[in-house]
Amino acid sequence: MTQFVALPPGLSAAEFERALGELRGLLGTDRVVAVADRLRPYQKMMIPAPDEAHVPSGVVMAESVTEVQGILAICNRYRIPLWPTSTGRNFGYGTSSPATRGQLILDLRRMNRILEVDAELGTALVEPGVTYQQLHDYLSERDIPLWLDFPGPGPIVSPLGNTLERGGGNTPYGDHFAHACGMEVVLADGRVLRTGMGSIPNTTSWQVFKYGYGPYLDGIFTQSNFGVVTKLGLWLMPAPPGHRTVLVQFDAEAQLPAAVDTMRRLQLQRVITNVGVMATAVMALSTFKTRAELYDGPGPVPQPVIDAAARDSGIATWNMTFTLYGTPAQIAPNLAIVTEAFEAVGGRVNPDFHDGSQVNELSLASFGILNWVGGGGLAWFAPVSPARGSDAARQAKLARRILGAHGFDYLAAPTLNGRDLHHLIALVYNRNDADEKQRANRCFEQLVHEFAQHGYGLYRVGIDYMDKLAGIYGSVNRDVNRAIKQALDPNGILAPGKSGIHP
Ligand SMILES: Cc1cc2nc3c(=O)[nH]c(=O)nc-3n(C[C@H](O)[C@H](O)[C@H](O)COP(=O)(O)OP(=O)(O)OC[C@H]3O[C@@H](n4cnc5c(N)ncnc54)[C@H](O)[C@@H]3O)c2cc1C
Numbered sequence: 001m002t003q004f005v006a007l008p009p010g011l012s013a014a015e016f017e018r019a020l021g022e023l024r025g026l027l028g029t030d031r032v033v034a035v036a037d038r039l040r041p042y043q044k045m046m047i048p049a050p051d052e053a054h055v056p057s058g059v060v061m062a063e064s065v066t067e068v069q070g071i072l073a074i075c076n077r078y079r080i081p082l083w084p085t086s087t088g089r090n091f092g093y094g095t096s097s098p099a100t101r102g103q104l105i106l107d108l109r110r111m112n113r114i115l116e117v118d119a120e121l122g123t124a125l126v127e128p129g130v131t132y133q134q135l136h137d138y139l140s141e142r143d144i145p146l147w148l149d150f151p152g153p154g155p156i157v158s159p160l161g162n163t164l165e166r167g168g169g170n171t172p173y174g175d176h177f178a179h180a181c182g183m184e185v186v187l188a189d190g191r192v193l194r195t196g197m198g199s200i201p202n203t204t205s206w207q208v209f210k211y212g213y214g215p216y217l218d219g220i221f222t223q224s225n226f227g228v229v230t231k232l233g234l235w236l237m238p239a240p241p242g243h244r245t246v247l248v249q250f251d252a253e254a255q256l257p258a259a260v261d262t263m264r265r266l267q268l269q270r271v272i273t274n275v276g277v278m279a280t281a282v283m284a285l286s287t288f289k290t291r292a293e294l295y296d297g298p299g300p301v302p303q304p305v306i307d308a309a310a311r312d313s314g315i316a317t318w319n320m321t322f323t324l325y326g327t328p329a330q331i332a333p334n335l336a337i338v339t340e341a342f343e344a345v346g347g348r349v350n351p352d353f354h355d356g357s358q359v360n361e362l363s364l365a366s367f368g369i370l371n372w373v374g375g376g377g378l379a380w381f382a383p384v385s386p387a388r389g390s391d392a393a394r395q396a397k398l399a400r401r402i403l404g405a406h407g408f409d410y411l412a413a414p415t416l417n418g419r420d421l422h423h424l425i426a427l428v429y430n431r432n433d434a435d436e437k438q439r440a441n442r443c444f445e446q447l448v449h450e451f452a453q454h455g456y457g458l459y460r461v462g463i464d465y466m467d468k469l470a471g472i473y474g475s476v477n478r479d480v481n482r483a484i485k486q487a488l489d490p491n492g493i494l495a496p497g498k499s500g501i502h503p
Contacts, residue, residue: 005036006055008080008102016057019078023060026070031110034058042088042105045097046378048429048440049464054097056083059105065230069190071106072228075493076188082106083495084228086128086161089153092380092426093165094463099497111230116207119144123181123207124234128160135159136362139236146236149173150357152366160232164222165460168415168422170357172325173237174275175417177222182206184231185221188489193217193227207233223460224481225495226488239360240325244335247353248342249316256318256396257389258345260421263320264387266341267418271334274358276322276416281310283411283426284319287368291409299407316348320416323358369411375430377440381447383456385414387421391456395423398450403427406443407436422459448472463497470500 007016016034023032033039034057042059045051057080062068075082083103088096096105112129117138124135132148133155139146148154149169151162163176173179183195196212197205210218221227250259259278266272282301285294294309295301310316324331324338339349356363370378381399385391392414400410403425411426425447429440448458448465452472461469470478481501485492492503 003036004034004057005039006057006102008057008078008104009100010079015078016080019074019080020058022074023071026074027060027062027067031061031063032058033060042096042107044095044376045463046092046376046431047094047462047464048377048379048427048431048437048444049094049462053101054094054099054463055101056098056105057102059107061107061110063110065184065186065192068106068108068186068228068230069192072186072188072190072493075104076491079491079493080104081493081496083498084108084128086158086164087131087156088161089157090161090165091153092378092462093460097463099463099466099495103495106228108228108230114138115231117142117144117146117236118207119146121208122146122236122238124236125182125207125231126159126234127231128158128229130160131156131158133362136360145239147171147173147239147360148236148362149176149179150362152357153364154357154362155364159234160229163232163234164229166222167460168275168417170275170277170355170415171237171323171360172273172275173235174415177219179235180218180232181208181210181235182231182233183218183221183229185227185229187227188491188494192230195221207235220484223499225498225501226484227494241327242331243323243325243359244331244351245321245323245353245355245358246335246338247350248320248338248347249350250318250320250347251316252346253317253396255346257393259318259320259342259347259389260387260392260416261389262341262345262347263322263416264418266338267387267416271337272322273325274323276320277355277413278416279319279321279413280410281306281315281317281319282372282409283369283413284315285309285313286372286409286411286426286428287365288313289372290374291372300404300409320347321353321355321358322416323355369426369428372409372411372428373430375432375436377427377429377431377437379427379440379444379462380460381425381427381444382458382460383423383447383451384459385421385423385456387416387419392421392423394454395451395456398454399423399425399447402446402450403443406439406446408440408443423456466497466500468500473500
């Protein structure tokens with residue numbers, strides 16, 4: 001009998017062996033994995049959580065909707081919890097590990113067809129395993145003038161997986177869920193739901209009109225465990241005739257509020273149409289320097305050391321980037337407006353900057369932040385704030401103090417999205433150092449709780465923190481989610497614990 005790494009809760013080894021036998025009958029032996037060696041690539045959690053709490057019992061790999069239905073039927077019979085992943089690269093939030101021990105990972109990477117691209121309407125329909133790189137190549141090989149918006153690890157991650165997490169990028173289409181249109185979802189009982197216009201026989205409009213008729217359901221299948229999404233419609237941005245990326249630098253911390261207020265005004269007026277990014281000096285340095293090159297003492301790198309290194313590399317205390325898109329005739333007046341507005345609040349404007357993430361150039365450069373300390377530890381701390389200078393400054397002060405008290409640097413790149421600001425902070429640490437891992441864990445905990453005391457919640461969180469964050473969002477919210485869960489997945493087999501939703 002196989003020596004299992006973990007068992008699904010409530011199942012004996014013999015029962016699990018029988019279930020795996022049925023799964024092998026459905027998928028073949030190669031696509032059912034329960035041995036330690038082949039499970040290891042699925043256990044690369046970066047977050048500071050105990051590994052034992054998130055060990056999967058195995059992996060099954062589906063290649064079609066029919067296979068997903070077959071897997072669900074077997075898992076329902078044996079009550080095996082199933083953790084769906086698309087490309088499984090949810091780095092800094094748990095990678096592909098399940099929220100609770102013993103879940104079987106449903107790996108959908110092999111479902112990787114680009115089913116449709118409509119060049120006129122700017123739409124696509126993709127399966128879970130499609131990567132941004134694959135879609136990018138598809139468009140460029142066919143000279144289709146559409147752009148993608150992607151997250152930092154774009155080349156190797158999935159538009160479907162990222163959108164289900166309500167992730168983001170940096171072009172005008174940076175809010176990925178806002179630019180998704182129509183889903184196919186396999187429900188826990190095997191029925192297939194097509195949302196929006198997708199439920200109309202011979203639909204002509206699935207990828208162009210989101211809402212269909214009746215309640216708008218797509219939202220309940222994001223950051224949730226109510227179904228397995230097997231297709232997603234995307235809206236793609238027409239390649240603009242031109243673009244100009246602008247860097248605005250602010251040398252003093254005290255300039256942050258005015259910078260954020262100015263940005264909000266320009267975004268709400270639609271002078272700036274994309275997501276702005278506001279990197280701290282350490283965040284900018286971390287993309288090409290290591291911490292050890294600057295400082296080898298304990299605690300966060302002292303401010304004078306950061307300031308000196310930043311100055312040497314042309315980096316400021318706050319470094320804001322955004323892009324103006326359009327014809328030269330459209331860009332010129334907007335550039336004049338933004339230059340005047342940012343200079344009025346003391347910003348230094350460089351209108352000839354380059355940031356690939358804002359202009360359809362995929363790269364893995366953002367992984368540079370992992371070299372800052374080395375050792376592969378990363379937890380994203382992602383609180384939401386009104387895009388108001390006073391809130392941004394309060395959050396920056398809080399974050400700096402808490403991170404510093406635990407010995408970590410303030411690697412932040414808040415994204416500015418008109419009315420809201422996602423204060424994205426990379427808590428990077430050495431995961432091979434048990435003490436540092438514990439400190440990172442305590443630091444994260446304190447960040448969440450102090451931010452909550454000030455009325456700030458996170459937009460997304462790692463698998464180890466889902467219950468606690470759901471607790472902060474309150475009991476009515478949790479009860480409603482649980483009611484939907486019970487209605488759609490009465491045996492509670494889909495991803496128990498995802499977003500704090502349990503059967
Ligand atoms: C350096 C760096 C930079 C990053 N930058 C960004 C960024 O700019 N923006 C951003 O959003 N993220 C960013 N990330 C985080 C993360 O890597 C991306 O969000 C990534 O797209 C998520 O992984 P994935 O696409 O493989 O999704 P997956 O890991 O496949 O899916 C994510 C989760 O969604 C659920 N899920 C997935 N597929 C399905 C399905 N078919 N049905 C039901 N549920 C499903 C599961 O709960 C799964 O755990 C960054 C990470 C790093 C390390």
